[in-house]
Amino acid sequence: MTLHEFLDYRFLGNDVRSYLWCVGILLFGFAFKTLLSRLLSRLLFRFIRTKTEGVAEHHFQALLIQPLSVVIFLVTTYFAFQVLDYPVRSNEITHNEPAVKVFFFRLFQLAVFSGIGWIMLRVIDFAVMVFQRRAEATPSHLNNQLIPFAKDLLKVLVITFTFLVMLSRVFGVNVTALIGGLGIGGLAVAFAAKESLENLIASFTIFLDRPFAVGELVTVGGITGTVEKVGFRSTRLRTAEKSYVTVPNKSMIDKPLDNLSLRTARRVSFTLNLSQSTTSEQLRAIVESARAVIEAHPLVEDPAEVKFAALTPTAREVTVQYFVHTDSYIEYLDVKEALNYSLIEVVEQHGGQFANAGTTIVQLTNPADSLNPATPTLSS
Secondary structure (H helix, E strand, O other): HHHHHHHHHHEEOOOOHHHHHHHHHHHHHHHHHHHHHOOOOOHHHHHHHOOOOOOOHHHHHOOOHHHHHHHHHHHHHHHHOOOOOOOOOOHHHOOOOOHHHHHHHHHHHHHHHHHHHHHHHHHHHHHHHOOOOOOOHOOOOHHHHHHHHHHHHHHHHHHHHHHHHHHHHHHOOOHHHHHHOOHHHHHHHHOOHHHHHHHHHHHHHHHHHOOOOOOOOOEEEOOOEEEEEEEEEEEEEEEOOOOOOEEEEHHHHHHEEHHHHHHOOOEEEEEEEEOOOHHHHHHHHHHHHHHHHHOOOOEEEEEEEEEEEEEEEOEEEEEEEEOOOOOOHHHHHHHHHHHHHHHHHHHOOOOEEEEEOOOOEEEEOOHHHHHOOOOOOEOO
């Protein structure tokens, strides 16, 4: 058999030449899909280069090369089978076609629409990357909160739109009639998803009312943490223990919320317990010096409250209260520590001593008891 006769040999309705062309196109598409996707992504980047805010081209290619490669290979697959006598055309698929042929064609259509939707999702990721670069140049926390939310919203819309297109173009479903015919069934689904809908509406309320922003420290429902993300359904908080807490958005607006980051100052309040041996002169000097030391600190808001508040059987109590003008918890601790050292030095300089919490005081109930020291009354 000559080569010409071999190429003209027919089986399954096609000659060998057609099968070779089909395989050749498939191999071409498989071998050059990455190169073609790289060239196409580079060409697309040239049109948006001036709007990328410093985002490099390799970021754009890293996002698009893989989905573009898949779509390019699917397109070459379509053209490869076009050379056969059974071209895959949607208008030629009828109810009389073999089930296997219809199945593979539907599968091919689903893959194409999925690939296009994948590309759209990657474009959204790139757009978010660009807007994040812009947000870094501004001090507002609103952008950091809005960008992740907009990203999730756009992705949900793209996925929903792709799914509806698949129903319409692949399976021939009348989407408009389907949506309009949900009726009572749709109402039942809405009631079943009541909590999710409430949390979704609450997320929009958070963006409109802006009780907090990403990066701020809040307390809600007994939980204190830094806001890391506001999503469709919930808000993520990072606590001081580094745990990751998810709070429903409905709870973020229904429960009292304390935005600790918006405080103008942080309060410090405690009691100095001085020993009973501290004289009144020493006590006055300690109170005045302690007040002066605290108010002299540049981050302390005037006035500082230092008062001889109580005289107990075990100690002479001096209450101390002041406010540190900072929104940084670490800086607050540093100021508090520095002033604690200063207060100890003040007490030592004036000859005072701190009361021992474990001291037991012996008190005689009446003068007659002084004649009988074996019957004291003990109090601690």
